[in-house]
Amino acid sequence: MKKVYIETMGCQMNKSDTERMFGMLAHLDYEETKEPANADLLMINTCSIRQLSEDKAFSMLGTFGKWKNDGKNIKIGLCGCVAQQKAKEVFKRAPYVDFVLGTHKIYSLPEIIKAVNNGERVCECEETHATEDDKAAQFPINRVKSVNAWVSITEGCNNFCTYCIVPYTRGRERSRQPEIIIKEVKDALAQGFKEITLLGQNVDSYGKDFKERNYRLADLLREINSLEGNFRIRFVTSYPTDITDELINTVVELDKVCEYFHIPMQSGNSEVLKAMNRRYDRETYAKIVKKVRDMVPDVTITSDFIAGFPGETEEQFKDTLTAIDEFELDYSNVAAYSPREKTVAAKWVDKYIPEDVKDERFQRLNDKVKENCLKSNLKYVGRQMEILVESFYERKGQKINTGKTRNNKTVHVPFEKDLTGEFVNVKITGAKTWYLKGEII
Numbered sequence: 001m002k003k004v005y006i007e008t009m010g011c012q013m014n015k016s017d018t019e020r021m022f023g024m025l026a027h028l029d030y031e032e033t034k035e036p037a038n039a040d041l042l043m044i045n046t047c048s049i050r051q052l053s054e055d056k057a058f059s060m061l062g063t064f065g066k067w068k069n070d071g072k073n074i075k076i077g078l079c080g081c082v083a084q085q086k087a088k089e090v091f092k093r094a095p096y097v098d099f100v101l102g103t104h105k106i107y108s109l110p111e112i113i114k115a116v117n118n119g120e121r122v123c124e125c126e127e128t129h130a131t132e133d134d135k136a137a138q139f140p141i142n143r144v145k146s147v148n149a150w151v152s153i154t155e156g157c158n159n160f161c162t163y164c165i166v167p168y169t170r171g172r173e174r175s176r177q178p179e180i181i182i183k184e185v186k187d188a189l190a191q192g193f194k195e196i197t198l199l200g201q202n203v204d205s206y207g208k209d210f211k212e213r214n215y216r217l218a219d220l221l222r223e224i225n226s227l228e229g230n231f232r233i234r235f236v237t238s239y240p241t242d243i244t245d246e247l248i249n250t251v252v253e254l255d256k257v258c259e260y261f262h263i264p265m266q267s268g269n270s271e272v273l274k275a276m277n278r279r280y281d282r283e284t285y286a287k288i289v290k291k292v293r294d295m296v297p298d299v300t301i302t303s304d305f306i307a308g309f310p311g312e313t314e315e316q317f318k319d320t321l322t323a324i325d326e327f328e329l330d331y332s333n334v335a336a337y338s339p340r341e342k343t344v345a346a347k348w349v350d351k352y353i354p355e356d357v358k359d360e361r362f363q364r365l366n367d368k369v370k371e372n373c374l375k376s377n378l379k380y381v382g383r384q385m386e387i388l389v390e391s392f393y394e395r396k397g398q399k400i401n402t403g404k405t406r407n408n409k410t411v412h413v414p415f416e417k418d419l420t421g422e423f424v425n426v427k428i429t430g431a432k433t434w435y436l437k438g439e440i441i
């Protein structure tokens with residue numbers, strides 16, 4: 001067996017692609033190694049959401065290149081979002097790279113590896129406009145051993161928010177066929193996974209592109225919910241204005257679908273939202289969050305925000321801080337704005353916010369997120385909740401099981417036995433910023 005090392009950067013989409021790549025490589029007699037220095041084949045599955053992620057990829061690539069130049073017999077591949085965006089340019093910058101594989105053609109990996117092992121150099125970065133579902137079905141997925149299985153339901157994005165590179169690195173939105181998704185879900189359940197998370201940049205637009213059938217996210221949830229077994233269902237990410245009443249009702253009605261929505265707002269100010277090309281203003285977002293909260297008891301709502309978008313004034317930034325409070329957002333990912341090639345906002349150079357101001361806003365945003373996280377966690381002290389245990393470890397002589405509630409709160413439970421993969425009822429005894437403490441009842 002040859003050995004392959006894959007470094008995975010970025011979001012769950014990439015992690016999911018890596019699992020598929022391992023599945024394909026197993027067919028070619030490659031086994032995974034966690035030690036890059038021991039590998040015959042080195043791959044980096046890259047992310048380009050921010051400049052920093054792209055720089056990280058090239059820096060690691062440089063290390064691998066040095067090994068090769070020092071005489072090591074290795075093959076090197078650059079994959080993922082940076083690869084999709086840079087394509088052949090990569091060879092100029094890093095001549096030791098054997099193949100560049102974009103996000104659209106990951107099912108060409110077996111042919112690419114054969115060619116590369118014959119001494120060829122390959123760049124496969126063309127866009128596909130249909131999903132490569134037939135090919136997908138031919139390869140098993142080597143899922144990372146865990147409790148949760150990620151299943152992508154849509155690829156790409158049509159929204160073109162002015163800061164975001166994803167529509168350029170992942171292409172236009174394509175929904176995968178329900179039959180293929182259900183098969184992947186059944187396989188994951190048969191392998192013992194206890195939670196299925198449906199994945200897409202905008203899951204609520206699932207099925208909009210099906211010409212021959214009327215089948216949407218709510219239909220998919222119903223079908224998965226009807227499968228046998230005790231497991232949970234989640235879905236991310238929701239675009240605010242695409243969340244339908246039918247979807248919210250489905251979450252309420254279906255026993256396996258959890259009370260959790262990730263609804264990125266990006267900014268709390270309506271003018272900034274307009275400049276970002278988000279299709280809602282502050283008031284509209286407020287209405288959506290209120291509706292979800294009114295209809296779904298104990299729902300957790302999380303969000304994403306960007307600090308220092310071009311032209312953002314101090315007053316506009318403060319609207320983001322007040323939004324987190326006003327909408328009682330349970331947790332938010334925050335990022336300082338990073339200009340990305342090809343995107344519209346990157347051209348507004350004269351409106352760029354100075355780095356120090358951006359960093360300071362980023363810090364204040366982080367502090368606000370932490371404050372609200374603790375506030376949100378404190379609401380649950382004294383309550384009884386069901387957790388699905390995800391991991392077991394020992395710290396300072398104490399054995400701890402860590403799991404998630406249906407509404408996606410992390411709970412630490414001291415208990416001698418490893419309960420990973422089990423559903424356990426706990427009483428919440430305390431709250432910290434990032435987790436709850438519980439006792440088994």
Ligand code: SAH
Nearest residue numbers: 163164201237264304305335336337338340
């Ligand atoms: N589809 C999701 C987001 C995917 S990208 C949505 O629409 O919300 C994940 C997050 O990265 C975004 O929500 C945004 O907050 C952040 N992000 C995207 N581009 C960025 C950029 N140029 N600079 C800083 N953060 C960015």
Ligand code: SF4
Nearest residue numbers: 157159160161164166
């Ligand atoms: Fe990027 Fe906007 Fe698409 Fe999300 S919805 S992936 S932020 S373009």
Ligand code: F3S
Nearest residue numbers: 010011047048049081
């Ligand atoms: Fe994901 Fe980064 Fe690509 S966030 S879609 S891996 S640019």
